[in-house]
Amino acid sequence: MIGTIANILFIILFPLFFTGCINRTKSFWGGRQGPSLFQPYRDFVKLLKKGAVISRTTSFIFAMAPSVTAASVVSAALFVPLLGKTSFMSFDIDFVLFAYMLAAGKFFTIIGAMDTGSSFEGMGASREAAFSALVEPGFFIILGSLAFIVNASSFSEIMNLSSVSPDLRIIITVLSSIALFIMLLAEGCRVPVDDPNTHLELTMIHEVMVLDNSGPDLAFIMYASALKMVLIGSLIANIIIPADLHPLISAAAFISIHLAIAALIGTVESLLARLRMTHIPQFILYMNSIAMVISAVIVLYVSGGLR
């Protein structure tokens, strides 16, 4: 019961704090004092109070898209084990539903962007679709291999790696953290895949798709993209944290891993330049290659008698 309430509060409150931490890290590297950690909350409330301007060329899809996106990301959050490794619901092969909930949200963002009739937004939509298609195989290979080794198929069982031998466990932890971090950068549209601060349409991916949104819609989009990053970060945290910890310690470790990820994203964003558009597919392909290595290692351990 307490766990459920804590998880609800986590889903509602933490994502915007996560964004605040990223911004604070960036201002630290930039030598500025930076905005408060709670600035995203203020922005969120400010946007909710505003009215939305909707272009006359758009149809009902454009008005609907941001809310549907936010709703689908929130429903994807129901399957992921969060604080204390408890999730709201869990059933067989729920990670597929998780991936397709995120994809459904993305689909509505894309058709919402196409609905405006702006050529720039269509370009951004095409890029977003192309890059997220590259991310998906890697995600499924990783989750499938983990499901294979723990011989289970729901998220909360897959993330319990305590039956795996230490040799294999360290390989899995390090490799899947790297791969999922690349996925986080690609899906969350951070540097080096996309720069959230840029305002030149030709180089944008995600930001260009939401140029026409304003008011509460923009608030929902902000929240949804932050929550998406937190969810993928939760996968990393779940793989790192051992299952047999006390719930409180586990929750503390969970939050601190998230803060570390936020600091890492901010650091990457400050120290690296955005990749050229032609180099992004190969960056994302690294994730698939690493996923391939994970699955090869797991198959070797299980069928080659190395367990």
Next chain:
Amino acid sequence: MIPFLIILFSLTMLYLGATSRVEAYIKTLALQGVILFFIILLDYGTENIPNLIFLSAETLAVKGVLIPLVLMNVVRKNDIKREIEPNIPFFFSLIITSSILASGFYISWLMSDVAISAHPFFFGVSISTIVTGLFIIITRKKIITHIMGFMAMENGIFLLTLAIAKEMPFIVAIGVLLDIFIAVYLLGFLVNKIQDAFAGVHIGTLTKLKD
């Protein structure tokens, strides 16, 4: 811990397969040297302490420090441009490197049935490293990257000898050391000379050589 280090080594090869900077190549080779050093330390056993000390010190000093410094020096002195310019796009380069690595893992899967003392990862990763080194030599256009592909191949051979011959004879270690050192030294000089003669280290210019 050793399987983890070998997998890390295979990831560095994956990185070499598709990165576009010359300096990133050199840093990755240095990292490979350090990883090999740790593999020797953990794997070699304690029955032959002087040999262990020599081998690990040699690996760390030569592969991890000296050769990267020499290569970095060559790059800086000759104003070699940072881009690698492969013959095929990086995207396909990465796909091919990944498939070489995958076939390496298939080889280790075949090896894992045979009862041997070494870890099967040694074979798979070292053979795929050798082939990837060859692939880098084939597809890159600059002479300096050919040296680096050769270095990566040498690292793979080193890993293979570690797997097969647990007690690598002293003389073999010295031979490997000398081999690498002379190769890098000679090729370094060669690059300098070519730079003097042609003002641009690029194999495209070498095809136009005349009397």
